[in-house]
Amino acid sequence: MSLLIKNGEIVTASERYVADIYCDNDTISKIGQDLETPKGAKVIDAKGKYVFPGFIDPHVHIYLPFMGTYAKDTYETGSKAALMGGTTTLIEMLCPSKNDDLLESFELWKSKGEGHSACDYTFHMGVPRFDDKAKDQLGEVIDAGITSFKFFLAYKGVFDLSDEELYHALCFAKERGVIGTAHCENADLVLELQKKLISEGKTGPEWHYHSRPPYVEAAGTSKFLTFAQATGAAAYIVHLSCNEALHQVMRARYAGTRAFVEIVIPYLTVDMSYAELPDFEGAKYVMSPPLRHKSNQELFWNGLRQGFVHTVATDHAPFDFVDQKTKMGKDDFTKIPNGIPSIEERVKLLYSHGVAEGKIDLHTFVDCASTQAAKIFGLFPRKGTIQLGSDADLVIYDPDYEGVISQKTHSMNVDYSAFEGWKIKGRPETVTVRGALAVENGKFVGKKGHGQLLKREPNHF
Numbered sequence: 327m328s329l330l331i332k333n334g335e336i337v338t339a340s341e342r343y344v345a346d347i348y349c350d351n352d353t354i355s356k357i358g359q360d361l362e363t364p365k366g367a368k369v370i371d372a373k374g375k376y377v378f379p380g381f382i383d384p385h386v387h388i389y390l391p392f393m394g395t396y397a398k399d400t401y402e403t404g405s406k407a408a409l410m411g412g413t414t415t416l417i418e419m420l421c422p423s424k425n426d427d428l429l430e431s432f433e434l435w436k437s438k439g440e441g442h443s444a445c446d447y448t449f450h451m452g453v454p455r456f457d458d459k460a461k462d463q464l465g466e467v468i469d470a471g472i473t474s475f476k477f478f479l480a481y482k483g484v485f486d487l488s489d490e491e492l493y494h495a496l497c498f499a500k501e502r503g504v505i506g507t508a509h510c511e512n513a514d515l516v517l518e519l520q521k522k523l524i525s526e527g528k529t530g531p532e533w534h535y536h537s538r539p540p541y542v543e544a545a546g547t548s549k550f551l552t553f554a555q556a557t558g559a560a561a562y563i564v565h566l567s568c569n570e571a572l573h574q575v576m577r578a579r580y581a582g583t584r585a586f587v588e589i590v591i592p593y594l595t596v597d598m599s600y601a602e603l604p605d606f607e608g609a610k611y612v613m614s615p616p617l618r619h620k621s622n623q624e625l626f627w628n629g630l631r632q633g634f635v636h637t638v639a640t641d642h643a644p645f646d647f648v649d650q651k652t653k654m655g656k657d658d659f660t661k662i663p664n665g666i667p668s669i670e671e672r673v674k675l676l677y678s679h680g681v682a683e684g685k686i687d688l689h690t691f692v693d694c695a696s697t698q699a700a701k702i703f704g705l706f707p708r709k710g711t712i713q714l715g716s717d718a719d720l721v722i723y724d725p726d727y728e729g730v731i732s733q734k735t736h737s738m739n740v741d742y743s744a745f746e747g748w749k750i751k752g753r754p755e756t757v758t759v760r761g762a763l764a765v766e767n768g769k770f771v772g773k774k775g776h777g778q779l780l781k782r783e784p785n786h787f
């Protein structure tokens with residue numbers, strides 16, 4: 327299909343101008359003033375609207391066996407929700423457990439996306455152990471275009487790995503030009519604090535925070551970055567949630583370590599007081615690391631403005647409130663499946679609370695929600711910008727739209743919204759993935775199976 331988008335205000339991480347964009351099949355082939363309409367092209371008038379590069383969510387979970395249950399979305403529901411929210415590429419955490427075969431896991435996760443996803447996607451490869459076999463298998467995964475690893479310094483006995491394994495895995499990452507991403511906490515401390523709190527009868531969701539306080543996250547962050555320093559590997563801290571952990575990153579960067587910071591939209595918009603909501607509603611807000619004190623939010627907005635916080639992701643992990651969070655965790659917060667669904671709301675919340683409230687400008691918005699992820703993870707300039715030859719992943723954004731978030735109208739396969747009733751300003755009105763319409767006038771028109779597994783090159787950071 328060929329597509330001509332006329333009169334939109336194109337905004338990238340560095341440019342802003344009014345022009346027409348012509349997309350011939352998958353890619354952007356012309357940008358200019360008053361472009362002629364080629365025969366048969368579909369024409370969309372974007373006057374008064376922004377045209378952004380497709381947004382990239384660098385941290386989501388779609389298929390996730392976790393804490394004795396499974397996250398609720400499939401690629402069909404998750405990619406639809408992503409696209410309705412303006413996200414055209416997602417990077418899923420591929421999370422094998424300790425005893426899983428890594429190549430079998432790679433095939434399993436691929437089978438969940440292939441033929442099902444409406445948006446493009448790739449994976450961070452989970453590394454729950456590291457030995458000769460794992461090294462060979464990870465080499466094959468890298469050859470297949472998956473050029474980032476995911477380490478868990480958390481979830482003891484399930485996903486975590488020993489210091490020795492972490493060291494050798496990071497040496498391998500460095501050797502192959504792969505970036506190491508990590509969930510940073512101290513898994514042993516979390517376990518001990520959980521046991522202590524439960525033994526004291528502190529069983530509600532509000533105690534989740536106290537089992538994983540900021541110093542526990544700072545300890546994990548410091549450890550991971552020390553290992554990155556020792557091995558020379560590049561490091562990306564996923565879902566960094568607090569001032570204390572951010573200090574560790576600044577220290578490491580100062581010492582010369584290549585370290586990147588991801589925050590997630592819940593940390594910018596909700597805080598620890600939500601986990602104290604009555605009637606067990608706090609469980610909707612249980613994720614790890616936990617929601618923090620509100621004062622951290624100003625630090626993150628500042629970090630985005632100044633560029634020392636790089637990306638805004640979601641850590642989308644949808645578990646039903648009634649049948650999963652409540653049933654499993656009502657007597658013990660350590661059994662509440664961790665996660666806050668937000669793949670559909672990230673861009674709208676970031677625009678409403680960031681741009682519309684004057685906390686970040688439009689370029690920073692595009693940079694942290696799209697361009698940085700593309701650059702750090704080897705997708706740029708195919709993704710993350712609007713230029714000749716880039717994939718025609720485009721979001722026509724209506725800044726004047728006003729709406730309300732609700733579980734009743736969302737596309738995510740989960741029985742609650744953490745942002746129920748919140749007003750939003752602006753929305754992705756029309757969204758394309760490689761030139762094909764996925765959302766038109768706010769309605770999903772995408773196609774199951776249109777999404778491609780993206781191959782990424784190493785050494786892109």
Ligand code: URP
Pocket residue numbers: 387509565612613614615641643664665666
């Ligand atoms: O609470 C969270 N973050 N759930 C998903 C798993 C993870 O740690 O990323």
Ligand code: ZN
Pocket residue numbers: 509564565614615
């Ligand atoms: Zn995590």
Ligand code: ZN
Pocket residue numbers: 385386387419641643
């Ligand atoms: Zn995650």
